[in-house]
Amino acid sequence: xxxxxxxxxxxxxxxxxxxxxxxxxxxxxxxxxxxxxxxxxxxxxxxxxxxxxxxxxxxxxxxxxxxxxxxxxxxxxxxxxxxxxxxxxxxxxxxxxxxxxxxxxxxxxxx
Amino acid sequence: xxxxxxxxxxxxxxxxxxxxxxxxxxxxxxxxxxxxxxxxxxxxxxxxxxxxxxxxxxxxxxxxxxxxxxxxxxxxxxxxxxxxxxxxxxxxxxxxxxxxxxxxxxxxxxxxxxxxxxxx
Numbered sequence: 001x002x003x004x005x006x007x008x009x010x011x012x013x014x015x016x017x018x019x020x021x022x023x024x025x026x027x028x029x030x031x032x033x034x035x036x037x038x039x040x041x042x043x044x045x046x047x048x049x050x051x052x053x054x055x056x057x058x059x060x061x062x063x064x065x066x067x068x069x070x071x072x073x074x075x076x077x078x079x080x081x082x083x084x085x086x087x088x089x090x091x092x093x094x095x096x097x098x099x100x101x102x103x104x105x106x107x108x109x110x111x
Numbered sequence: 112x113x114x115x116x117x118x119x120x121x122x123x124x125x126x127x128x129x130x131x132x133x134x135x136x137x138x139x140x141x142x143x144x145x146x147x148x149x150x151x152x153x154x155x156x157x158x159x160x161x162x163x164x165x166x167x168x169x170x171x172x173x174x175x176x177x178x179x180x181x182x183x184x185x186x187x188x189x190x191x192x193x194x195x196x197x198x199x200x201x202x203x204x205x206x207x208x209x210x211x212x213x214x215x216x217x218x219x220x221x222x223x224x225x226x227x228x229x230x231x
Contacts, residue, residue, distance in 0.1 A: 032216070033214075034216035034217070036216070036217035036218070038156070038218070045222065045223055045224055046156065046206075046218070046221055047221075048212070048217055048218060048219050051212050051213050051214075051216075051217035051219065052212075052213040052214050052217070055213055057212055057219060089155060089156050091156070091217070091218075097172075097173050098158055098170075098173070099161070099170060100158040100216075101158070102155055102156040102157065102158070103155065105155045105156070
């Protein structure tokens with residue numbers, strides 16, 4: 001069981017927007033502004049798309065945005081494109097036994 | 112350009128040992144914390160271990176404590192993970208990863224991954 005909870009799968013049509021939630025606790029998401037999001041295509045390494053809750057690395061599309069409220073973080077993808085179809089993982093720094101925890105991942109299908 | 116290239120994976124029997132390597136380039140190796148993150152087949156990501164710039168601080172996920180050892184060699188710009196007493200549940204793709212953006216509490220750079228299979 002992952003420390004952070006994400007929906008296993010989501011789906012939406014091209015051009016639409018979708019939000020993926022990531023729920024933790026006051027020991028991780030709620031306690032630090034160190035939430036990050038990763039995109040992973042099959043057989044590839046994860047790619048950082050959001051860091052420190054809301055920031056995008058250089059080169060990442062502005063269609064990706066991140067927010068946080070209390071113990072829940074969210075990744076929103078607007079103007080969905082076929083290339084966005086991938087697995088998405090959230091992560092947070094934590095005061096637990098390991099410094100980082102990940103969510104179980106969300107498979108995004110662009111219909 | 113930051114590059115992280117893992118090597119050393121493969122098939123190992125339960126109870127056996129294996130050493131993973133990660134060759135780094137494109138950044139100041141001596142000033143960077145480095146991490147190992149793994150992903151079991153069809154599963155999610157799991158942080159495994161990290162090491163500070165000097166190699167004097169090392170942290171591990173509970174499931175590998177006492178079995179895995181992380182180390183680094185600044186002369187070779189390389190990161191290592193010595194895996195001893197491996198178990199079937201250690202089967203995974205192992206990535207080396209580093210921060211570098213904002214607070215540093217994210218994994219901005221990843222290697223291509225290296226598969227370790229524990230099986231008899």
